[in-house]
Amino acid sequence: MEVIYTGLRQTPEQIVEAALQEDVQVVGLSILSGAHNHLLPPVVKMLRERGASDVLVVGGGVIPADDIPGLLEAGIAAIFTPGTPTTVTIDFIKEHVK
DSSP states (O other): OOOOOOOSSOOHHHHHHHHHHHTOSEEEEEEOSSOHHHHHHHHHHHHHHTTOTTSEEEEEESOOGGGHHHHHHTTOOEEEOTTOOHHHHHHHHHHHOO
C-alpha cells in the first residue's frame, strides 16, 4: 500500500480534494479531538457528490462506542478504536478494496 499523509487539522474539503487529486482507493482518518461526528460524515458526503462513492472511508481514534453506529450509517466503512491491532485494519482494507 502507498500512504499519502496530508497532515494534521485538515478540513473535510481539503481531505476530499487530496483524495480526488491522488485518485485514492481508501481514505483513513484518525480523530483524537472528539470532532468525529462533524468531520467524518462530510468526507463521505463530499466524495459521493464528487462522483467518488467507490472510495472506502475508514476512521479511527478516540471514538465513543455510542457514536460508532451513526458513523457507520453515515457511510464510514469501519471504525478502529484504540488498541486495534494494525493487522486488523490492514486486513479490513485488503478485504474491501479490489
